[in-house]
Amino acid sequence: MLAAFRYSWIILFIVCANLAHAGYFVSTADESKLKNAKTLQIKSSHRYKHIGWTYIEIAPQQTNAKARALARGAGIDLVPDSVVTLTQIPSDPLVPNQTHLDPGFSSGDIHAFQAWDILTTATVAVAIIDSGIETTHEDLTANIWRNETEINGIADFDDDNNGYIDDFYGWNTFDNNNDVMDTLGHGTRVAGILGARGQNGIGIAGICWDVKMMPVRAFQNTTTTLSVIVDAFDYILSSNNNVRVINCSFGDDTFSQPMYDAIAEAGRKGILVVAAAGNSARNIDLLPFYPASYNLPNVIAVGAVTMDGNLWSGSNYGNTVGVVAPGTSMFSTTIANTYNSGNGTSYATPIVAGAAALIMTQWPYMPAEQVKTQINQTSRITNPLLSEQLGGGLLDMYAMLTRTISAAHDWQLYE
């Protein structure tokens, strides 16, 4: 039901603040009464051509309260002018480099700015299984998940009793220690696209401006082993950490029953796994790519499009791909406190993971499989995508936050 109210939000919104020039609207029916308010110092007026209103400006020495009182005495209700703010565009200085937020083609537009009028903060945490995250990066540090029990606890002791000693900001399953810092750059780039701090005057803006991202470092270089990935899932499932989304910007051709079971268990805990479709330009219905291809209701596979909304030449495709998002020239944070760009389905994936966190904030009890359906069903099949074989269209962040595709009262508490 909440969605019905949200839907009535408009893209431009009005802030009730009076302007220095003291302008007011007067209905044309009341305009003739203005002469009765003799002490009202009208500086100028302008009658609209097509609507029944006139705009007047009052001398600035007449306060808002005084002007309106004078008008009321003459039987006129002055409607004050007020500030109108354009769709939320974050002030972060490098946002213009993030072409995926404003691609210049409506066919490639994920409607992030419009969605941000509704929601910019995610109240659920997102785990990122990757090469770690540079947790000290100037534009990420505020949005890194923190284990306060360990941070305020005893050194070399497992204060929260989750089986991991001093897991302050996540865990490193590659080295089996608490060092989650990224030396490769991949995970830090993923994190910036998903959740660089928005509106902080620094760098860029993530899909979620305010979110908690848990680094789970399972890669040192571009390859790792399945056992390290399964360890990463096991860590995420180990504690009460508020994680409801796992970003998986990796994959492999090998089916793994332990990994399948880990993702199924995540599903039972209400967690959505957002997985890159892969960069082999192949149909993954025929040649699967895991975890994207696990046939589980809490896995959504993400393909990549170019800024004009065409499927990126390297992106995998097929009915398995539930949604596509921009994945080329993806400007983001990277290591050594810097910024650069990357390409691939790896960088389309955190757009969708961030979007999922916003949906889960909007509807806190929506199960993971319903979140997947919401993303898929509100995506747009744009003209450039019509000829492609996909199981979903371009992510539409505004539609996904404003359109309900099933009755809210059917949603149950997740485990």
Ligand SMILES: [Ca+2]
């Ligand atoms: Ca611990």
Ligand SMILES: [Ca+2]
């Ligand atoms: Ca400790």
Ligand SMILES: [Ca+2]
């Ligand atoms: Ca920023």
